[in-house]
Every structure is written in C-alpha cells, then in structure tokens.
Amino acid sequence: MKINRVAVTGIGAICGLGNSLNEVWENALAGKSGISTLERHKTEGWAVNFGGEVKNFKLNPELMELKDQDRFDLFNQYALHAGDEAIKMSGILDSGYEKSKIGIIFGTGLGGFPHIEMNHQAYLEKGPRRVSPFFIPSVIPNMAPGLMSIHYGFQGINFSIASACASSAHALGVAATEIMMGRQDAMISGGTEAVITGYTIAGFSNMKALSRRNEEPTRASRPYDVDRDGFVMGEGAGIIVLENYDKAVARGAKILAEIVGFGASADAHHITAPHPEGLGALICMNQALELSGIRKEDVGYINAHGTSTPLGDIAETQAIKKAFGDHAKNLRVSSTKSMTGHLLGAAGGLESIFCIQALRTGMLPPTINLENQDPQCDLDYVANKPQKRDPQYALNNSFGFGGTNSSTIFKKFIS
Amino acid sequence: MELQDKVIKLVSEATKMDAANISLNTSFVDDLNLDSLDMVELMMKMEDEFGVEIPEDETENLKSIGDVVTYLKAKSH
Structure with a gap:
C-alpha cells in the first residue's frame, strides 16, 4: 500500500497567551506567562485559585448563534474559534475536495465539565425537571467535531479521542494516519479543553497534582526547576489542518510543515x-x-x-x-x-x-x-x-x- | 408589565431575537425556527418565570406566543 505524505496547511490557537496564532506565538517567544488569578469564578475555599484562563473571549456569532453560545460548553467554542483560524489559513474551503473526504478528529480529555457541574447543581436544588435538554449535547466530548461538521458540511470521519492529557496528540496521529492511508484528503485535528472549574480543580488538587503557588501565579509553572510543585491548569485549543501532501501541492496550498x-x-x-x-x-x-x-x-x-x-x-x-x-x-x-x-x-x-x-x-x-x-x-x-x-x-x-x-x-x- | 410583554421579553432573551419582531401571532417553529430541544428549554424558563408547572403533553398545544399567553392566563384563574 502506498503511504501518502501528510502536509500541515493551517493552524489556529487560543490559550492564556492569546486568542490567535500570532498573539500566542509572539507572547511565547517573549517568554510571557499566560497564568493569572482566576477571573471567571468565585474561588473562595478553593485550594488553587489561579490558572491559564483564556481572556476576553467572544465567539464570532457566524460560527455559533448567540442563543447557542449560552448552551454549548466552552470547549466546543474554543474548537470552533481556533478551527476557523486554521481552516481559513489552509484555504481548504476552496480546495475542491469532496466533503466526504474532509474529516475531523479532535482530542478532548474531559468534555464539558462546567456544564456537568451546573446541571448537577440544578438537579440537586430544583430537581430533575430543571436539567437542561442541552446538557448532554453540550458536554459530550465529540460535540466539538460534530458542531464543526455541521457548520462547514464536512462529511468525512468525525469523532473525538479521550486519552486524558495525550488526547489531542493521539487525535493528530490518528488523523495523519487517515491521510497516509488515503481514506481522507484533508483532516481537521488537534484538540480543545475548557475545564477550569471548581469541580475539576478540587479533583486535581486533591490528587496533589496542582501547584499551590497561589501568591505567585506567573511563577507557578516551572518545569525542571528544583522548586516545581505541580502543574497549572490551562485551557484553550490548538487546531491543525492536515492534507494529503501531493494534493496540497497540486492545488497550490501553502505548506507549513509535514507530519x-x-x-x-x-x-x-x-x-x-x-x-x-x-x-x-x-x-x-x-x-x-x-x-x-x-x-x-x-x-x-x-x-x-x-x-x-x-x-x-x-x-x-x-x-x-x-x-x-x-x-x-x-x-x-x-x-x-x-x-x-x-x-x-x-x-x-x-x-x-x-x-x-x-x-x-x-x-x-x-x-x-x-x-x-x-x-x-x-x-x-x-x-x-x-x-x-x-x-x-x-x-x-x-x-x-x-x-x-x-x-x-x-x-x-x-x- | 402586561403578561404578554413578559412572555415576549422572556422569549426574546432566550432566542436572542429582537422583541420588536415578536408578537402574539409569532409561531415558535415557523417564525422563530425553534426545535424540540429549544421548546423544552423555553418551557422550563416559562415555568421558572411564572411559577407554574407546564406538563409535557400540554406544551404540544403551545405553538405561538398567543397560545402561551392564553394558557398562562387560564392557569392563573
């Protein structure tokens, strides 16, 4: 069997360092910290009150209707945001690839924990009739690729991989394999996560996995330093467009790298x-x-x-x-x-x-x-x-x- | 605020549609393009706002803003 080469033709990023590829990359090269005291939550009683939160995020309503933005957990929204950046960069919408030959595989470790927590609270306080009909669709890990396929009409392979903190790396590997085998011409891959919430922080901090450096959030994530004391929760998405290398060359795509x-x-x-x-x-x-x-x-x-x-x-x-x-x-x-x-x-x-x-x-x-x-x-x-x-x-x-x-x-x- | 205006305000907030474009004749499905999940969520909000319980089989008859207003008025008597 011929193994196809795999080109990267689009990338999009959002995380505590910024809401676009250029912003994230410039801040990374400047050695800036994207970690800060948490702003979206009241953190009273939490063992850890800081993390790498995305700031000033507003999803373009063209990617998701405003009424749905209240319903769909953030991990879905980060994927659409970074995915749009990657897809635009790649130019695959004008590639002429059949829709059934464009697939999506994302990695998401946990899914929609914020909405699980919210609905659980409603369930306990107000009863089962107050659990939202959007609860399940909002939190299942494969909804991010689902929403993206609905938005763009991509009808190729479509699922999520959940392997904890290796999820999106595995997703990228499996997506690349789809192209190597020739089953898909283009793949949107990478991953998305947004679980900075009281529930998750309690779980990780009770495992003693998290840094407790609450007074110095920007100095808390310090790999290889003698004073490191655990990881710092971050959130965001990194989405990558892959293509069959020969087909990308044939259509004149700008190739960024190869897998x-x-x-x-x-x-x-x-x-x-x-x-x-x-x-x-x-x-x-x-x-x-x-x-x-x-x-x-x-x-x-x-x-x-x-x-x-x-x-x-x-x-x-x-x-x-x-x-x-x-x-x-x-x-x-x-x-x-x-x-x-x-x-x-x-x-x-x-x-x-x-x-x-x-x-x-x-x-x-x-x-x-x-x-x-x-x-x-x-x-x-x-x-x-x-x-x-x-x-x-x-x-x-x-x-x-x-x-x-x-x-x-x-x-x-x-x- | 009149009951009718309260219902319109609630629907406007839930659907992000301009209240000026919503009237008694507005249909949930034909005009607001709501699906069955949207309707369940909307009825939950009605129940919370107006302190009533709307059984599932009765929601099937509520097809427009006017239907809801009439229903809520009947419930309050």
Whole structure:
C-alpha cells in the first residue's frame, strides 16, 4: 500500500497567551506567562485559585448563534474559534475536495465539565425537571467535531479521542494516519479543553497534582526547576489542518510543515504516576522515529510534555536520554506549559503548533521560570529566553493519566 | 408589565431575537425556527418565570406566543 505524505496547511490557537496564532506565538517567544488569578469564578475555599484562563473571549456569532453560545460548553467554542483560524489559513474551503473526504478528529480529555457541574447543581436544588435538554449535547466530548461538521458540511470521519492529557496528540496521529492511508484528503485535528472549574480543580488538587503557588501565579509553572510543585491548569485549543501532501501541492496550498512520524504506547505501570524510567515514553518516541525513517540525530527540538510535576519531568528527561543517546545533549527541549499552563486534552494540539512554528521560523520557545535547574533534569531546556536554532525536525511528547503516551514528529517544509 | 410583554421579553432573551419582531401571532417553529430541544428549554424558563408547572403533553398545544399567553392566563384563574 502506498503511504501518502501528510502536509500541515493551517493552524489556529487560543490559550492564556492569546486568542490567535500570532498573539500566542509572539507572547511565547517573549517568554510571557499566560497564568493569572482566576477571573471567571468565585474561588473562595478553593485550594488553587489561579490558572491559564483564556481572556476576553467572544465567539464570532457566524460560527455559533448567540442563543447557542449560552448552551454549548466552552470547549466546543474554543474548537470552533481556533478551527476557523486554521481552516481559513489552509484555504481548504476552496480546495475542491469532496466533503466526504474532509474529516475531523479532535482530542478532548474531559468534555464539558462546567456544564456537568451546573446541571448537577440544578438537579440537586430544583430537581430533575430543571436539567437542561442541552446538557448532554453540550458536554459530550465529540460535540466539538460534530458542531464543526455541521457548520462547514464536512462529511468525512468525525469523532473525538479521550486519552486524558495525550488526547489531542493521539487525535493528530490518528488523523495523519487517515491521510497516509488515503481514506481522507484533508483532516481537521488537534484538540480543545475548557475545564477550569471548581469541580475539576478540587479533583486535581486533591490528587496533589496542582501547584499551590497561589501568591505567585506567573511563577507557578516551572518545569525542571528544583522548586516545581505541580502543574497549572490551562485551557484553550490548538487546531491543525492536515492534507494529503501531493494534493496540497497540486492545488497550490501553502505548506507549513509535514507530519512524518507518530508513536503511541502505554506505561503499564500506574494510574497516574509516570513510569520512573520513562519506559513507556521511550517506546513511543522510538516508534515515531521508526515510522519517520529519519536518524535520531536529525531531530533538533522537542516540545516536551514537561508539566512541572516533581516526578514527570524527571521521567521524561530519562526517556529522552535513552531514546536519543549521545544526541540528547545536543537537543533543545522546552516546556511551553511554563507559559500556557497545562491544556490537558488540548495540550498536544497547541504544543504541536509550537513545534510547527519552531520549524517555520527557526525560533525555539523557552521554558520560563527555570531559575535553579534540578540536577536530575540535565538537558538543555531553552531556559527563559528563546533560541535561534533552525531545527529540521521537531518532536512533540504528550502523556496522560492511565499511563498513555504519544509522540509526533514534524518536518520543516523546504520548497 | 402586561403578561404578554413578559412572555415576549422572556422569549426574546432566550432566542436572542429582537422583541420588536415578536408578537402574539409569532409561531415558535415557523417564525422563530425553534426545535424540540429549544421548546423544552423555553418551557422550563416559562415555568421558572411564572411559577407554574407546564406538563409535557400540554406544551404540544403551545405553538405561538398567543397560545402561551392564553394558557398562562387560564392557569392563573
């Protein structure tokens, strides 16, 4: 079977760093923090009162009627917002592809928790007759691809993947596979998440997974630093348009990068703790390298999972050192979660966009707040300032609870 | 405020349609393009606003603003 090449032709982003690709990228290269004290909630009694909230968000009513904006949970709206940016950039609406050959696979780790919480409250206080008829459609994780298909008429493959914080990385890998196999000509992929709410924060903070640095929110997400104390909740979406490379070239599309490798594996170790030696992550990076057919020395940049948890950052560092051997010391590895917080199911989508932007511009976004590097984290993490490196290949890692792993390799486009 | 105006205000807020374009003759399906889920949500809002219970089988007869106003008036007697 012929395996098709996969081109990236559109990207769109929204997160605490900004509401468009350019805003997010400029702020990332400036090393800004998108983390702040939460504004949308009264946080009295919460163990953690900060996060990477999207600010000043208003969805274009052309993408969703105003009456529906009250009904559909935010993760749906972020996907439509970033998706519109990516789709416009790609030009696929004028591509002439059959609607049945354009599919959508998004990653969403949790779905519509804010509306679950709201409806549960109504259920307890006012009874079952006050549970909204829009409750179920609003919160199911596959409604974001559903709403997008309805808006644009794309009738290809359509579903969501839920694999916790690896969701959108897995989605992107499966979407790329659809194109490699020739079943679809174009795919809208990546992911979306919006679960900064009391319920979720209580759940994560009772697991002791979250940073408690309430007094210094911008310094709280500090991967690889000795004083890191957990991850910071973020939200947003990173949406990516993929196309059959030859068809994209034939229609004169502007190609941003290529996806050349994808790996997925399990730790088979613990429900939430990473494998201490990063063995699951190692399998996954090796799979991605093998599929890509490149030498490991060709990889110049890794956008790490790097969540700023005490165990996770060490385990991933070990896995990278095992996968890349002597080349590990030449690699540049950054965790943009230091600036965006952890977008959970949307992390892989947004961070794949950081990889694509690094390949396009030659600039590597930094890991901020890296003041005293943990001796057990001994790679070059692009500390605090961006670096000009011009990598030819970039790898994104995303790992999730349940011990699930994903690695994706992107190639710089050279015309 | 008259009952009729209250109903129109509520429907206007729920559907984001200009109240000036809503009258007693306005049909939920034909003019406001509401589907069955929209109607369930709207009736919940009516129940909360007017402190009445509207059984599901009775909502099927409420096809216009005028039907709702007449129904609510009958309920209050």
